[in-house]
Amino acid sequence: MNTQELVLSCCIHDKNVYLGLIDLGLHAGMFTDTNRQIFQKIVKYRSENDVDAILVNNLQIDDLRIYELSKVADALYEQSYGNTALYTQYFEALKNEFIEREYKKIIRNHKKIDSAALNEVAEQIIALSNNGYHESFSMKEAIKEAIAEIEKLHAEGYENPYRLGLHYYDKLGRFERGSLVVLGGESGHGKSLVALNMAYRWLKKGLRIAYFSFEMNRMVTISKLNIIHSNLPWDKTFVIKGEKLNDQEFSKLISGFNWFVDKPFLINTKAQTIPEMEAIIRNHKADVFILDTINALIKQEERSDIALGDIARGFKRIAEYMNALGIVIAQLKDINGRPSDKNLVKESRQIRDVADYMDFIYREEEKNIHDCPSELEGIMEVYRVKGRLTGVGKAYLSFNKKSGVVDDLKEYHLTQIKNYFNRRRR
Numbered sequence: 001m002n003t004q005e006l007v008l009s010c011c012i013h014d015k016n017v018y019l020g021l022i023d024l025g026l027h028a029g030m031f032t033d034t035n036r037q038i039f040q041k042i043v044k045y046r047s048e049n050d051v052d053a054i055l056v057n058n059l060q061i062d063d064l065r066i067y068e069l070s071k072v073a074d075a076l077y078e079q080s081y082g083n084t085a086l087y088t089q090y091f092e093a094l095k096n097e098f099i100e101r102e103y104k105k106i107i108r109n110h111k112k113i114d115s116a117a118l119n120e121v122a123e124q125i126i127a128l129s130n131n132g133y134h135e136s137f138s139m140k141e142a143i144k145e146a147i148a149e150i151e152k153l154h155a156e157g158y159e160n161p162y163r164l165g166l167h168y169y170d171k172l173g174r175f176e177r178g179s180l181v182v183l184g185g186e187s188g189h190g191k192s193l194v195a196l197n198m199a200y201r202w203l204k205k206g207l208r209i210a211y212f213s214f215e216m217n218r219m220v221t222i223s224k225l226n227i228i229h230s231n232l233p234w235d236k237t238f239v240i241k242g243e244k245l246n247d248q249e250f251s252k253l254i255s256g257f258n259w260f261v262d263k264p265f266l267i268n269t270k271a272q273t274i275p276e277m278e279a280i281i282r283n284h285k286a287d288v289f290i291l292d293t294i295n296a297l298i299k300q301e302e303r304s305d306i307a308l309g310d311i312a313r314g315f316k317r318i319a320e321y322m323n324a325l326g327i328v329i330a331q332l333k334d335i336n337g338r339p340s341d342k343n344l345v346k347e348s349r350q351i352r353d354v355a356d357y358m359d360f361i362y363r364e365e366e367k368n369i370h371d372c373p374s375e376l377e378g379i380m381e382v383y384r385v386k387g388r389l390t391g392v393g394k395a396y397l398s399f400n401k402k403s404g405v406v407d408d409l410k411e412y413h414l415t416q417i418k419n420y421f422n423r424r425r426r
């Protein structure tokens with residue numbers, strides 16, 4: 001058994017030893033690969049449960065080594081109960097392995113060695129040996145990263161990979177890798193269709209997407225995506241009102257399905273936990289992952305406000321770790337006006353606190369189906385109520401009820417909408 005596994009065993013079996021190791025400076029970065037995931041599970045479990053020894057089944061880890069770790073933990077406990085010096089030795093051995101691994105990484109990252117580079121390497125190594133996080137103590141490194149990011153954004157020909165190609169939506173501000181987006185709306189206003197339109201536009205750019213659907217099965221999900229791609233009517237495709245596609249439309253539908261065959265779009269309707277979804281996202285190497293909807297993951301016995309916050313935090317962590325974009329679809333409270341308040345996410349303010357962006361969807365045609373002004377027919381309103389880097393704002397888009405296609409509006413149509421709202425204010 002290696003040093004990482006010994007330390008994990010200590011963390012599993014004894015709460016006081018675990019807390020002592022944390023005080024010494026133990027952190028997830030000291031572990032590699034699966035061991036890091038196991039440690040993160042231990043940290044999360046101990047933060048939520050006040051127990052001495054952890055029953056390994058409660059960690060919900062799909063790795064048979066966890067049972068071997070538990071056996072070792074039992075043996076260690078019997079042999080070294082109260083011997084804090086031994087646990088300290090394990091930690092020091094682990095820390096030395098981590099420092100050596102990080103030292104090699106620092107050297108590899110400095111191919112050109114001059115006096116300035118040597119000074120920088122020296123700073124990083126000193127910080128690393130003192131605390132274990134060389135990046136936290138290097139102001140030069142932080143400045144270098146900031147300059148590199150800004151230079152990238154200003155480079156000729158650069159385009160943000162998450163730009164949708166919807167002019168007025170994109171003007172609300174760009175999404176960033178490592179961010180969590182909450183896409184909210186009342187029931188029936190088109191949240192899932194907006195997410196599928198996003199997915200379709202990103203697939204055309206070659207991004208890899210994982211879509212976790214709890215509202216629709218796989219057949220409905222890919223069918224809706226293809227209907228958006230083919231711009232065909234949903235009711236005729238599934239003969240809802242008796243009318244069928246004509247031969248030309250049917251051929252277009254089949255051709256559309258063929259377009260998706262080799263696209264990196266994964267649909268999952270079975271995963272029920274964050275770890276399951278994280279494994280799927282990791283294996284798919286997703287650039288974007290979408291959860292439809294976050295409310296569907298709550299178990300009946302859980303307090304919904306706490307559960308939703310935990311799920312949102314889990315998705316935010318995955319987005320940061322995978323350097324991907326996470327999107328969660330959330331149900332909004334029933335309201336009278338337009339959703340321009342970030343506190344409207346149903347049942348949980350914690351989602352609001354975790355999210356980097358919150359975009360709320362509204363359609364007057366859905367809200368007032370029998371009394372919708374002609375200027376707002378076929379219009380989707382998007383309210384950005386939170387944006388860490390972008391601020392807030394709103395955008396108007398066209399929405400085709402028959403196909404679910406979301407697109408830009410013509411300038412004259414935008415003028416009509418603005419005139420309508422101006423008249424209402426008088």
